[in-house]
Amino acid sequence: MHSGKPARERLLDAAHELMGTIGLARATTKEIARAAHCSEAALYKYFAGKEDLFVRVLAERLPKLTPLLTALTAEPGGRPLEENLTEIARRAALFYEESFPIAASLYAEPQLKRRHHEAMRELGTGPHLPIEDLDRYLRAERAAGRLRPDADTFAAASLLLGACAQRAFAYDAAAPGARPPVDDFARRLARTLLTGLLAASGAETGEVSRPGR
Known part of the structure; x- marks a missing residue:
């Protein structure tokens, strides 16, 4: 079960966690989406890709x-x-x-x-x-x-x-x-x-x- 947070917030949380533990290079969009309890397609609804997601993590987290x-x-x-x-x-x-x-x-x-x-x-x-x-x-x-x-x-x-x-x-x-x-x-x-x-x-x-x- 995931929290009641919107999908975009869960994706940012998951990306922040994974990028901090296994690094940006190894944190794939598929793993980030799975950790956020979202589909990979949902990730691309909010972010252009991993690089865009990383920039948003820096700006918002x-x-x-x-x-x-x-x-x-x-x-x-x-x-x-x-x-x-x-x-x-x-x-x-x-x-x-x-x-x-x-x-x-x-x-x-x-x-x-x-x-x-x-x-x-x-x-x-x-x-x-x-x-x-x-x-x-x-x-x-x-x-x-x-x-x-x-x-x-x-x-x-x-x-x-x-x-x-x-x-x-x-x-x-x-x-x-x-x-x-x-x-x-x-x-x-x-x-x-x-x-x-x-x-x-x-x-x-x-x-x-x-x-x-």
Whole structure:
């Protein structure tokens, strides 16, 4: 017996589970449909294929970053920068931590990787977009006077998201518990990044908490 969820939701749940346990390459549409208690034909009613389903899993089942960045960009100058960047780093770290085991198998099959990239381009998405979104938010804060006028926002966005992705990759083979706790990691990353971004008056106005305070 399956839950009372609509078929599309069951398919996303099943895909998320299988892609996380056996990998994207081995999770066939037939197995996903069976786990969701649907026919394979029903799967293709909602999704163009496995690649499309994978993109939807990333967008709908993993921690979301885009809505947060969109909201922050619309209203720069609000909450403290350290608080904003900490939350951005926390969500990004969780996203990469959950998506890395799913996506890793892409690189074992060049044809699957190519089809996946084609699916992302057709849907107007891709792993580069969070960097562009974060860069856009930081530029808005720079325009609002909360960052140094010469702050390199693209480099800062790349560093923050790159560190979050590296946290997922570097500790994937480590012993359980070795990966830095996400909340502490996000807080330290945001604080360190801000030391190079803040306007001269930022430290004086309490934008960054100094160590020991």
